[in-house]
Amino acid sequence: MKINVVQNVLDASDALAVANRKRLDAAGVLALNLMSAPGSGKTTLLQKTIPALAPQHRSAVLVGDLQTTRDAERLGQTGAQVTQINTGRGCHLSPAQVEQGLDGLDLGGVDFVFIENVGNMVCPAAFDLGEHLRVILLSTPEGDDKVAKYPTLFQGAAIVLLTKTDLIDVLGYNLDRVREDLAQLNTRAPLLQLSARTGEGLEAWYQWLRERRAEKA
Amino acid sequence: MHEMSIAEGLIDHVLRTAREAGAVRVEEVVVECGALRGVVPEALQAAFDALAEGTEAQGAAVAVTETPITARCRACNAEFAPTTENFVCPACGRADVEILSGNHILLTSVVCVTESETEGENA
Numbered sequence: 001m002k003i004n005v006v007q008n009v010l011d012a013s014d015a016l017a018v019a020n021r022k023r024l025d026a027a028g029v030l031a032l033n034l035m036s037a038p039g040s041g042k043t044t045l046l047q048k049t050i051p052a053l054a055p056q057h058r059s060a061v062l063v064g065d066l067q068t069t070r071d072a073e074r075l076g077q078t079g080a081q082v083t084q085i086n087t088g089r090g091c092h093l094s095p096a097q098v099e100q101g102l103d104g105l106d107l108g109g110v111d112f113v114f115i116e117n118v119g120n121m122v123c124p125a126a127f128d129l130g131e132h133l134r135v136i137l138l139s140t141p142e143g144d145d146k147v148a149k150y151p152t153l154f155q156g157a158a159i160v161l162l163t164k165t166d167l168i169d170v171l172g173y174n175l176d177r178v179r180e181d182l183a184q185l186n187t188r189a190p191l192l193q194l195s196a197r198t199g200e201g202l203e204a205w206y207q208w209l210r211e212r213r214a215e216k217a
Numbered sequence: 218m219h220e221m222s223i224a225e226g227l228i229d230h231v232l233r234t235a236r237e238a239g240a241v242r243v244e245e246v247v248v249e250c251g252a253l254r255g256v257v258p259e260a261l262q263a264a265f266d267a268l269a270e271g272t273e274a275q276g277a278a279v280a281v282t283e284t285p286i287t288a289r290c291r292a293c294n295a296e297f298a299p300t301t302e303n304f305v306c307p308a309c310g311r312a313d314v315e316i317l318s319g320n321h322i323l324l325t326s327v328v329c330v331t332e333s334e335t336e337g338e339n340a
Contacts, residue, residue, distance in 0.1 A: 002328045003238055009226040009248065009322040092219055123219035126254050151302050152253055184303050188291070188313040 013127065016095035020102065020130025027107035030216045031115060032209075033129055035153060036137035037146075038119025041163040043071045044196045045137065045205075046114055050078040052206050057111040057213060062101040064093040064118045071116065081105050092123035095130055111213055121150040133158035133212060136189075140164045144174040147181035154182060157189040159208060166195040220256060223322055224264035230324045231274050240329035243274040247326040251319040252286050252301050273329075286319030 008014065024031045034042045043063070050059045060081040063071045072084035083104040085097050098115060105113070115131055117124040136157040138146055141164060147154050154160060160182065168175065175193075182191060190208070194201035227248065235243050246265075250256040258281040269275045288304065289296050295308035296317070304312040 001238065001240075001331060001334065002326055003234055004326045005230075005234055005324055007230045007234070007324040009223060009230055009324050012226060012229075013222070090222075092222070094222060122255060126219050127222070148302070152255055155253075155304055183312060184305055185312055186304065187311045 013095050016099055017128040017130040020095055020098050021132070023102060024107075024113065024130065024132070027110065028217070029107055029110050029113050030133070030213050031113040031131045032133050032135050033115045033117060033124075033131035034135045034137065035117045035121075035124045036119060037121050037139070037142055040119070040137045040139035040142065041196060042116050042119070042137055043074055045161070045163065045194070046075055046116065047078060048196055048202060049114075049206065049209070050075070050080045052202070053112065053209065054079070057210075058109055059112040059114060060105045060107070060110045061114045061116060062093075062098060062105075063116040064097070066090070066118065081110070087118055091118060091120050092127055093117050093129055094127060098129045112209065121146070121153050125150075125153040125156060132216070135159055135161065137161045137163050138178070140167045140171055140173045144177045145181075147178055147185065151185050154189075155185045157186055158212075160186075160189050160191045161201075161205065162191060162193045164195060164197075165193045165200055166198050220260040221264040221267075223254070223256060224261060224268050226322070227261075227265060227279075227324060228268045228272070228274060231277070231327055232272060234324070234327045235273050235329045238327075238329060239331050239333075240273060240327075241332050241335055242330040243269075243277040243327060244330060245278045245280060245326075245328040246274070246324065247280045247282070247328075249282050249284050249321070249323040249325055251321045252283050253316065253319040254322055255301075256281060256283070256322070284318070284321070287317040288314035288319075289317055291315055 064085045069084045072082045075082045083101045134156050231246050262279045265279050286299050290306040291313045292311045293309040
């Protein structure tokens with residue numbers, strides 16, 4: 001027999017994402033989901049960002065990796081609350097893991113929750129975790145063709161951060177190609193050029209965060 | 218391989234539907250996937266197979282149909298159907314959209330064999 005139904009396969013996952021967002025809203029927190037390839041500089045950026053925001057704003061971090069607590073150790077040095085989520089073989093964070101991660105944080109007085117997703121340009125883009133905004137990093141050594149190759153990731157971005165821009169000349173990086181590809185997918189997200197080494201663009205990134213925070217409050 | 222997460226949701230729905238119908242075996246499940254979810258049919262089948270082992274759904278085929286994206290331009294309100302590679306509004310040329318559909322994963326039918334049908338086969 002054939003049984004016809006209409007069932008949302010991800011209803012449990014979607015419901016958890018909605019619940020996470022409500023919980024973050026209730027705590028007055030702005031949650032950002034950072035997604036990129038491995039090694040693009042998510043952890044380094046947060047190591048710079050959290051202390052820079054600290055005079056006015058408190059941050060907490062959920063950091064996802066398959067294995068190790070290395071990122072949590074690095075981020076813990078910023079003084080922020082950090083929870084490491086090890087996904088084992090999982091290639092992306094799930095809303096259930098974020099729910100559990102939030103259980104381990106005291107959100108009182110926290111302004112920003114940074115969710116550092118598993119380094120992967122495909123799978124994380126398919127799952128709403130309950131975040132408010134998606135921050136996508138792209139580092140110059142990955143190549144200037146990645147926006148067009150991983151369109152879904154960039155389409156959902158609230159901001160795109162091009163990192164390691166101190167290598168642009170060394171690599172012969174074609175910035176116009178990134179801009180052109182982004183114009184096909186997402187003209188809403190600003191493209192910021194950053195270098196954690198030289199400090200280029202960091203102040204603009206912090207300012208963007210402060211503005212989004214002010215909108216939320 | 219985010220198909221594993223999707224397969225986890227899928228198998229729950231399939232087994233619940235099949236058991237409510239008194240099924241002893243599931244032969245096929247039909248799933249509609251929005252293009253934005255980036256589901257690879259072979260990967261979904263492989264993930265489903267791993268989870269279905271030892272259940273009524275063991276050996277069931279997963280038939281995937283991809284459904285298109287629809288969106289509304291935030292700049293000019295035009296509704297259009299982007300592709301996964303191109304979200305440029307045909308009316309105003311901006312790529313700033315609210316997604317209307319293209320993210321869903323829907324189970325639309327379960328083909329199964331019930332106990333009475335099995336008796337018929339044996340008779």
